Amino acid sequence: MIEVQGLTKVYGNKAAVDNLTFSVEQGEVVGFLGPNGAGKTTTMRVLSCFMPPTSGSAKVAGYDIHADSIEVRRRIGYLPEHVPLYTELTVTQYLNFVAEAKAVPRVQRRQKVGELIERCLLHDVRGRIINTLSKGYRQRVGLAQALLGDPPVLILDEPTIGLDPKQIIEIRNLIRQMQGERTVLLSTHILPEVSVVCQRVIIINEGRIVAVDTPENLTRRLQRSTQVLLQVEGPPDQVTGRLREMAGILRVEMKDGGGVHGRYVVETEKDCDLRRELAHVVCSSGWGLLELRPVDMSLEDVFIRLVTEEQDSMTVDRSPVTLDG
Amino acid sequence: MGTLAVFKKEIRSYFSSPVAFVVFIIFLVISGYFFYSILLYFSLISMQASMNPAFATGLNVTDGILRPLFANMSVILLFLMPLLTMRLFAEERKQGTLELLLTYPLRDGEVLLGKFLAATALVALLLFATGIYPLLLGLWSEPELYPILTGYFGLLLLAMTFISLGLLFSSLTENQIVAAALAFGALLLFWIIGWAATLAEGDWALLFRHLSIMEHLSSFARGVLETKDVLYYLGLTGFFLFATLKSLEVRRWKG
Numbered sequence: 001m002i003e004v005q006g007l008t009k010v011y012g013n014k015a016a017v018d019n020l021t022f023s024v025e026q027g028e029v030v031g032f033l034g035p036n037g038a039g040k041t042t043t044m045r046v047l048s049c050f051m052p053p054t055s056g057s058a059k060v061a062g063y064d065i066h067a068d069s070i071e072v073r074r075r076i077g078y079l080p081e082h083v084p085l086y087t088e089l090t091v092t093q094y095l096n097f098v099a100e101a102k103a104v105p106r107v108q109r110r111q112k113v114g115e116l117i118e119r120c121l122l123h124d125v126r127g128r129i130i131n132t133l134s135k136g137y138r139q140r141v142g143l144a145q146a147l148l149g150d151p152p153v154l155i156l157d158e159p160t161i162g163l164d165p166k167q168i169i170e171i172r173n174l175i176r177q178m179q180g181e182r183t184v185l186l187s188t189h190i191l192p193e194v195s196v197v198c199q200r201v202i203i204i205n206e207g208r209i210v211a212v213d214t215p216e217n218l219t220r221r222l223q224r225s226t227q228v229l230l231q232v233e234g235p236p237d238q239v240t241g242r243l244r245e246m247a248g249i250l251r252v253e254m255k256d257g258g259g260v261h262g263r264y265v266v267e268t269e270k271d272c273d274l275r276r277e278l279a280h281v282v283c284s285s286g287w288g289l290l291e292l293r294p295v296d297m298s299l300e301d302v303f304i305r306l307v308t309e310e311q312d313s314m315t316v317d318r319s320p321v322t323l324d325g
Numbered sequence: 326m327g328t329l330a331v332f333k334k335e336i337r338s339y340f341s342s343p344v345a346f347v348v349f350i351i352f353l354v355i356s357g358y359f360f361y362s363i364l365l366y367f368s369l370i371s372m373q374a375s376m377n378p379a380f381a382t383g384l385n386v387t388d389g390i391l392r393p394l395f396a397n398m399s400v401i402l403l404f405l406m407p408l409l410t411m412r413l414f415a416e417e418r419k420q421g422t423l424e425l426l427l428t429y430p431l432r433d434g435e436v437l438l439g440k441f442l443a444a445t446a447l448v449a450l451l452l453f454a455t456g457i458y459p460l461l462l463g464l465w466s467e468p469e470l471y472p473i474l475t476g477y478f479g480l481l482l483l484a485m486t487f488i489s490l491g492l493l494f495s496s497l498t499e500n501q502i503v504a505a506a507l508a509f510g511a512l513l514l515f516w517i518i519g520w521a522a523t524l525a526e527g528d529w530a531l532l533f534r535h536l537s538i539m540e541h542l543s544s545f546a547r548g549v550l551e552t553k554d555v556l557y558y559l560g561l562t563g564f565f566l567f568a569t570l571k572s573l574e575v576r577r578w579k580g
């Protein structure tokens with residue numbers, strides 16, 4: 001449903017997003033996880049056709065964001081990070097405008113707007129001027145706005161930022177209801193959030209993808225293992241076999257299809273440094289050891305900088321909004 | 326379709342902020358004052374004319390009242406239009422709402438046209454409200470209808486030019502005051518270029534007069550629709566709108 005290929009966005013001489021490649025399948029809810037400044041908003045702005053990428057391409061529902069921008073925009077519901085709304089209008093006026101802008105047929109407009117007002121729990125405030133609404137209500141108006149026109153793809157930029165715990169739960173429930181029905185890409189810098197709402201996580205840091213996996217696997221990988229990258233000159237099958245026999249090894253994975261100069265990722269128990277043993281095994285088997293280094297430190301770095309407790313997120317969110325676009 | 330959505334939204338926004346209201350009041354008060362003083366002056370001259378027929382040549386309501394009134398209204402428009410256009414893009418950029426608007430399935434041109442037409446409709450309403458002055462004249466004299474209509478048409482064309490220029494500056498910045506100041510400065514420049522015409526000679530004078538934004542208005546108030554004057558305003562409007570479109574495109578790249 002969403003295919004991103006080599007996406008790069010450069011501001012001045014700094015790459016905010018650097019050669020990003022990923023895809024999201026139909027009906028998936030995918031989390032875009034990364035600390036502040038990782039490039040989440042930038043990616044989403046490119047996908048929603050707000051701004052063009054410096055290089056690379058992306059397709060949404062088969063349409064190219066550059067060549068068929070209007071077709072892409074018909075199929076995307078976008079909720080920007082700071083939920084910009086026309087605060088001088090009432091909720092109903094605003095949603096009516098959005099329905100018109102998204103070319104919802106005139107005869108369906110009332111009904112669709114009415115449905116979303118109910119679904120997003122906006123019934124009590126539908127006649128209020130947006131200016132007078134709390135952050136939680138505004139977020140729901142933003143979500144309703146994104147859902148208007150029944151877009152198959154939703155792009156939500158930090159949909160729970162700045163909300164109180166009760167509101168966070170409400171918003172997450174609304175998002176979870178969409179699973180299977182719509183394709184959702186949502187960004188967050190809060191680690192527990194993805195495991196609650198997402199089926200798959202893309203972790204990004206400093207504009208690059210660090211890992212893509214299910215929330216469960218990621219947590220396991222992080223909590224239970226350290227990874228070491230090996231490049232060995234030797235027959236791939238034997239090498240993998242020999243490595244797997246070693247004590248303390250959880251998993252051995254061949255990278256780039258192996259070959260005589262194959263690269264292997266070896267997962268070991270957490271805090272158990274087997275590099276010396278690995279080197280010994282490789283050398284004593286008569287193979288050439290070309291490279292040996294610990295990997296995925298970046299993943300850990302990222303996690304350290306992520307908000308790992310719900311409670312933390314509340315304090316972080318109250319800090320003044322910094323200029324990030 | 327998209328144009329209509331943006332148009333309706335902008336009209337709503339205009340009437341939910343005090344700016345449009347204030348502009349209306351100021352315009353009506355000042356133009357009313359001008360109308361009153363022109364009327365006073367005209368009746369004074371008429372009185373003298375009735376005593377000394379030599380004055381009476383060329384004394385009529387169209388030339389004596391309406392033409393100066395339209396000229397004055399055009400200057401008030403020049404001062405007030407930037408206040409109506411300053412927010413159109415600058416505010417959206419500042420509030421971040423542009424990020425949503427530009428991701429709806431609308432072409433940039435539709436958005437621009439919607440905003441342009443909303444401001445134009447507002448000015449049309451404003452001009453319509455000043456129709457009270459010719460109506461008052463009609464109570465005790467018989468002003469010619471045709472010059473009034475062409476005069477208003479000219480004012481509307483002029484206002485459209487002001488609006489398109491205001492839109493251009495509004496699209497260049499996220500600060501409304503800066504947008505208004507720049508638009509105002511540019512309009513002043515277009516205006517005073519006409520004064521240079523009186524000082525310059527020959528071809529230069531002609532060129533300056535052609536450029537001056539007010540100069541082209543005089544034919545309308547005389548009841549003459551000159552193609553070159555209509556084209557001047559439409560051409561400038563088109564040019565500024567096109568420039569705004571390009572500026573939106575460029576600003577997209579910067580994010």
Ligand SMILES: Nc1ncnc2c1ncn2[C@@H]1O[C@H](COP(=O)(O)OP(=O)(O)O)[C@@H](O)[C@H]1O
Binds near residue numbers: 040
């Ligand atoms: N309009 C912009 N101009 C210049 N730099 C920007 C702009 N927007 C974002 N950046 C920079 O790009 C990087 C990524 O930002 P962003 O995509 O907002 O990250 P995130 O949403 O993950 O917090 C940051 O370093 C930010 O400072």
Ligand SMILES: [Mg+2]
Binds near residue numbers: 037040042081157
């Ligand atoms: Mg962000």
